[in-house]
Amino acid sequence: MPAQGGPLTRALLNEEGTKVQKLFKAATVAVISSLALAGCAPTSDPTTVVLVTHDSFVMSEELQSKFETESGYELKLVKAGDTGSMTNKLILTKEQPIGDAVFGIDNTLLDLAAENELTTSKLVPIDFADVCFNYDINWFAAKKLPVPESINDLALPQYKKLTVVSNPATSSSGMAFLATSIAVFGEEGYLNYWTQLKRNGVKIVAGWEDAYFSEFSGSSGRGKYPIVLSYSSSPAAEVRENGKSQTASIRTDCYRQTEFAGVLTGASNPKGALELIEFLKSSDFQASLPENMYVYPIDSNIALPDSWSKFAPSALTLVGEELDVAGNRKQWLKAWSALFE
């Protein structure tokens, strides 16, 4: 560069210099003011009650405002990821909990929650769902193939490359099926069963949604697989114009997931939290569960919708209730992953 320090410097000072300076100043102001804002943020407010839930929680606006008028508290929902990550977040933050009440801790995580004293009293059950296989009725009719009747059948050659399941490492329904296989075949036999499934071309996907909506032929995604790991309630969502469901469940050897709620230890509004738990047990909320979250209400006095009693009754036989899933999942997953990775 030729030496032109004088004029160049002047030019920079007059034009670009001030522009950059402004940019810098603006940035400083933005940072300082936002930090100041953060300092003043309210940490507790006795007029609200904060419910920590998983991402699949649905509560209609009518029900929310019903609770708010009845209790006088404003309801705030904090959706903290799927059931597993929500529970982990609660454990990591138990000294300063991120809410007052929790909904959605399931039976596999109960012991973990108790060990960590997450809630002030015993968690109460709110709803349940049965993890079963679903199949595409039309597909089997068209192929003139008998429908599978148990999880044993899925390893048979006539059902080769027909089944899609979700990964037990990344989804709770997948974990439920892993537990099912252990309950049915025992600790010594389940890996053998999975080896057969693998040989029979079972497809593994990350989440239940992938399996059900993208890979399963009986749902909206029109995928390639006519058998999917899902819930006994799913066929109620596949009722077509002819008034019949396009899918059905294999209702034997299913795993029941029960969801619980409780008041968090160290809650800033324990009274409001308790009222909220009572509301979750009330018949209004219980009756909304099938339509909103596709689960069965824990209160057996609540009548199920018509399509549910017709197409989506709960499972006939349940397995795996005696298993310590939380305590064993690490080693089970390790063995399972060794087979599938």
Place this chain on the structure above:
Amino acid sequence: MNKRLVGWSIPLVFLGVLFFWPLVNILNRGFEGDWAVHLVDARDWQITWFTVWQALVSTAITIALAVPGAYILYRKNFVGQRFIRSLITIPFMLPTIVVATGFTIFRDAANLWTDPIVWIIAAHVFLNYALAVRTIGSYWMSLDLQTEEAAAMAGAGRLRTVFSISMPQLKPAIISATASTFLYCTASYGVILVLGGGQIQSLETEIASAANTLLDLPKASALALIQTLLSVVAFGISQTGGRANIGIELGDHDGQVKRVDRRDWLAIGITLPVVAFLIATPMIQIVWKAFTEGSGFVQNFVNLTSLGTRNVLNISVLDAALNSFRNMLISASIALLVGVTVSYLLALPTKKRSTVLINRVLDVMFLLPLGISTVVLGFGYLVTFGGYPLPLRETWLVVPLIQSVMAVPLVVRLIYPALVALDRNHIEAAATAGANRWQSFLLIELPMVRFSLYTAAAFAALVSLGEFGAASLLAYGDQATLPTVLYSLISKPGGDNYGMAMAASTLIIVLTFAVVFVISRENRPEPKPKRNGFA
């Protein structure tokens, strides 16, 4: 030295509070447990080995493709060059979740290789190609043309010229590009999560599942330790092999380079398919899906104001975009302030040996956030900032703050080399005219590196926009960001969700391209920085 110390106090407090404190806190929790078993666990080493080899393969392919790319796009000139340069830069700026989705569509359409590893590597090359091309290209452009021309005149073919003259000269830039690409590939999270479908684990996804699904903090800490060591090794290599002041430049300095001619066939033959297939196709496919998927183009975009089918989102994509935009402004401002301060302090001329050594250490310290698992840092924030003395977790600021920590290294990498390369004449002239050090920095040096500053601002902004690992932990509920809602939509298909994800990704691609293109337009030819620092 005293003034230097005062200057350092601000960035050091920033890094200490927002990086080292939460990091040490979370690692400590892990190290209380039985973490050492994971250092001898066969499966954990298998995962480490996979992380390393996929990163090595991805890096090797990236660099092999980037050298001819850098030649054509920076050492030569042709019509439409700026467009292509902008085009190849988009992938680096895109949220990795979007990239992974593009390759999922590519994979399903191609139906050629079903092995997810092939697609993971392809996506890594896609992501890092621009970084490598720019690093090598801008350095190549600054090299003296004469030796190459002399060799050509003496009858050396193009290939021979490249191998015997250019490559040895390019060594520092190639080493620098290799180290950063390797670093990004080892820390890759979104790509492996989506393309691996939960069946392929790298260190980062295993850390996430250990911490997130299994609540196995000892394991997460042990793996984080391994990952940090890997990063440090990569830093070490880049520091010893290359000169420290290799930057990534976004600006186009159209200088005296020659037009492309027939003898460049090999470089064109390699670069053209790379740009057309590897870079353009995944993006075109996303846009195509946005038009054809679900309820069609218009409806997919209208749906962005909804919560998706089955209400899978907590807030609409539009609201998440607003969150992201707000986070981006705050995060980029903080990263710029801190990064520029650090660069300024690092670039202060010094002759003292101890200061040089301390600067080296500080330089690496401020680079470290690049090599740390964002998931681990996110968990650190979760346990550290819950209440007294810093209740950050309760505020939305937590996300932009953690993102600014990650953007600082990039800002430093852009501003510091530019400052070092400045012509000292003006600064000395200002000093003679009575300006103090600070005045001369604000009024003379900063304006002189303004293009690097704009670039750094853009990089910092886009880091925040695309950041996924930490946001997925900290930005829950109504604080969701674009990448986190995109992941929800992609991982929970059915109904309108997939089409919405494609529409949102299309918007991100278009916006990113606009930002990159405008910035490269702003960067008119500026006085070419002297590459060798004080020479």
